[in-house]
Amino acid sequence: MWHFLARNKQAAVMLGLLAVAAFVVVVLATKGASIAIVENLSTETDDISNDPHLFSTYSLPSDNRFMPSIGNGHIATNVFSDTVYMNGLYNGYKGKSRRARIPAWANIRLNSTLTDHPYSPVYSLDTKQGVFTVTVDRDRSVVTQRIYAHRFYTRAIVNQIQVASKHRPDPDFLHPEIWIAIKLMPGPGSDDIVFQDPVPEILDGRTVWSVCGQTKESEDPTYQPLPVDICAYWTSVPDHLVVPQHGSRVFTFAMTADKNKTVARQELIKVLQEDGEELFDKHVEQWGRLYHQAGMQIEGNLKLAKIVNGIWYYLLSSLPAEESHQPLDRFFGLSPTGLARGGTFDDYEGHNFWDTEIWMYPTILLLYPHYAHSLLQYRLETAYVAAQLARITGHKGYRFPWESAYTGTEVTQPCCPEVAEFEQHVSGCISFAARQYLATTRDEEWLKQGGCSLVTNIADFWASRAVINYTTGLYDIKNVMGPDEDHSNVTNSAFTNVVAGYSLYLAEYVSCLCKEYYLSKAPEHYADIAWSLALPYDGEWDYHPEYAEYKRSEKIKQADVVLLGFPLQYPMNESTRANDLKYYESVTRNDGPAMTWSIHTVGILRSGDSAKAAKMFNKSYDAYVREPFKVWSELRRPDVGAVNFQTGMGGFLQAIVFGYAGLSVYLDRFEIHRAQLPPQATRLKIKGIKYLGTNLNLDIDDVDVTLTVTSVDDKWPLVLNNGKYNTTLIPGLTVTLSGEGPFTIRSAPWKDCKLPADIIGQNYLRQINV
Incomplete structure (x- = not known):
């Protein structure tokens, strides 16, 4: 992953405690929300709530990149942005492919949130109910705006504005009605979609608008002969809402979008037919089902509890609904910044990387295995493109691209050809995710429906990449790049060779599992290749050099070799693992991405050094989480990089689940090691761990x-x-x-199939010195 410099944040004026106290009663009355006062406010964007699921503030971030997102796996947006993105909607040829921007016909603003105003809005993100709320305490009314991507009506982004009179009639007041100024701010037209002219119509007495269009450019004509259709519907928005001075009313506005015009239209009709509170309740019910299935609870450390709740909210917002009014569209995977971002180079254009399988996937697998299945399904559905990529580069099997989007073809930017050419470990990471999925689910249907082929063909690729070195008697894998992108075109990357070896071993194991119904099988010598892959090891320093030519003391970008200890759990001497951790901590540059220090945390916890682990754990999140909505940046302050960086979030969850809680997944067992509390926490509860x-x-x-x-x-x-x-x-x-x-x-062995050896570079009774 690449990184970028941040723009400077501007200062703003902090509101006082008096305003907090004046408003708390109003917010407590708002459905599903509660705010308790936190004294000694210190910055413009403090979170003033002590509810672990509620993030509230009196002042929005001056850098709007740190606004929260709302999403439901089909459609998503950043709150108050002029852009909506949709699952699977991309525009641009190959390296220019990016999420296609839809104007935000859902971006409705209260006038009091746009200009200097005597009233003080409170902005809240409720991670449990999946809703962003703006509440304004006015002289004669309380106005509450709810903004959410509906979790059941998945094509819809909904705005509900409730105006409640305070019942304080003033006989001398010239305007007995309550007027609330609002504004629809969809932004400019799209550079990605050629839209026709909007068309109005009347539905149940309301004016709605619709527009249809097509993306401008196919990602790859070979796999996408035609551009993608897109249609959007939205309700007309007046300049003012009017309510009698003694009344109360809820106004519902909605935007829907889909590749199918009929689906978008029917969804809008259904949303508008619903009673306002029932519409919201159906949305909350779906979020409740997710949190009923699984979750993480932290007590004693409110800051940490909020960060964890925010992470799960942002991850789940980009994953498909479990139940929906209209059939779900095909799912196109998790990108590093989620569904609400991806239109720019900074936000990785909504592409899929190894980030999914290595960083976000592991905790999703344990708590929500059906979503892990969906993530693997994206890879299965693009496997035929991976087969073509292997062929045109002179290899066998499946070679998955470094970046993929709509078609599964390589979509890395023209700026960075070296990562597309050399960072081939992504295929091994996908195989490793399949290994963990089979270990925790034993899902034979998945094997029958493509899993056998996926595992076998990834092994075929690595077998064709490994070349015997007649001097050492070992197999080399040349011309690769490991996770450390500061070093390209190397030989025998330690991480790459281990995931390649695991892929080869897994194919042998799956050949046994699939033999009743899958004709092809991994050749028996694949395990021999894995056994004989070169694994760099320095006997003098008792550590793993990053690759064959690595010179000690060279700086690296991010976690690489330390990934052998976790998540790969490659067997090695404890002293070797300790030396890997100690050495690479000293040479990893400080401006790397967030997830590096999470993996160091896991390793250090396994070694038993809780004090050192706590320092590393704090380093893994403290400078990356931006208040008040717990939005992660890729890089440490003051730099930014990618925003809402779910890769870093995933690494952080692993530090808790696999580090502090001590969980480990193996092909034949599930283990719990030395479970302990995170810093300042008095309780950690992980609910809904799924194993077999x-x-x-x-x-x-x-x-x-x-x-x-x-x-x-x-x-x-x-x-x-x-x-x-x-x-x-x-x-x-x-x-x-x-x-x-x-x-x-x-449990009992699965089909009595022999477990793989999973030993790499150890065919002699010594490590290979380089």
Whole structure:
């Protein structure tokens, strides 16, 4: 990933505590919201709420890039922006491909939020209900605006403005009605879509507008012969809302968008037919279902609790709804900045990278495995393009592009050909994600519907990339780039070779799993290639050089070799892992991306150094999270880089789930190691951990660590071993995990298939010195 410099933030005037106190009663009355006063406000954009799910402020960020997003997996926008993006809607040929901008016919502003005004709005993001709220306490009324991407009516972005009179009649007042000035601000026309002229019509007595168009340019005519159609509908917005001085009313405005005009129109009709509160309740119900299935709760550290809740909100906002009024469209994956961004180079244009599989995917897999399936499905649906990329570069199997979007072809910008050419480890990362998915689900239907082919063909690619070195007797993989993008066109990247070796081993294992119904199988020598891949190791310093030609003390950009310890969990001596962590911490430049220090946190926690881990953990988020809406930047302050950087968010969640909670996934088992509390927290609870159909809750406090079984899958009975005794997991069972562990949960072997060796570069009784 690349990085960029931030623009300077401008200062603004902070509002006082008196305004806070005057408004708190009003907000407490707002449905689903609560704000408690936090004293000693210090900056213009402080979060004034002590509800862990609610982020509230009196002043919006002066840099609007740090405004929050709303989304439902189909459609998304940043609050108060003039742009809406839609899942799978891209424009531009190959390296120019980016999310196609739709004007924001959903961007409705209260006049009191646009100009200097005697009233003081409170802005709130409710991460539990998936809604952004603006509340204005006026002389004669309270105005509340709710903005949300509907989680059930997934083509719709909804604005609801409630005007509630204070019932303070003034007989001398010239205008007995209450007038609220509003403004629709969709921004300019789109540079990505050729729209026809808007067309008005009357629906149930209301004027609505519609417009249809096509993206200007196909991503790749070979795989996308025609541009993509897009249609949008939106309600007409007046200059003022008028309510009787003794009355109260909710005004509902909506915008819908879809590739199918009929779908967009029917969705708008249905939204407008709903009662205002019922419409909102259906949206909240869907968010409630997500949080009922799984979640993370932190007590004692409000800041940390809010950050974690914000991360899950932003991730889930970019993932598809589980239930929707209209059938869901095909899903096009998670990009580093989510669905609400992606129209610019800074925000990675909405493309898919290795970020999905290595950084965002692991915690999603444990809590929401059906979404992990959706992410793998995107790769399966573009696998035929990966096959073509392998062929034209002289290799076999599937070579997935470094960046992909609508078609699955390579869409890396022309500026950066080296990453497209050399950063081939993305294919190994996809195979590793498939490995973890099979380990936690044993989903045989997925294997039958393409998983067998995916795993086998990625292994075919790596087998064709590995070339025997007759001097060493080992296989080399040349002309690659690891995660550290400061060094390109290297030989035997440690990370690349390990994910390549894992891919080859996994194909052998899957050949056994799939033999009843999948004709092709991985050749037996694939495991021999994996066993004989060169893995750089320096015996003098007892560490892994990043690649064969690496010279000690060279600076690197980001986590690379340390990924061997986690998430790859490559077996090595504890001293080697400790040296990898210590050395690469000293040479990683400070202006790299956010997720590096999360992985260091996991490694250091596994070594038992809690004090050092706490410092690294704080470093992994403190300078990246921007108040008040907990929007992550790719780079540390004052730099910015990509915004709403979900890659960094995913790494941070891994520090909690796999570091502090101590969870580990292997092909044959699930482990819990040395579970402990994050800094300043008094409790950490992870609800809805899914392993082989069983639902688990892990509860950590300053006294005990307990594991509770809420449901099981009889197909895969599980046994917990605490180092001495076995306990069969049954619904309702709660076990106290005393000691450091590991505590191991297993089921019977899957089809009695032999587990892969997963040893790379160890075919001699020594490490390979370079």
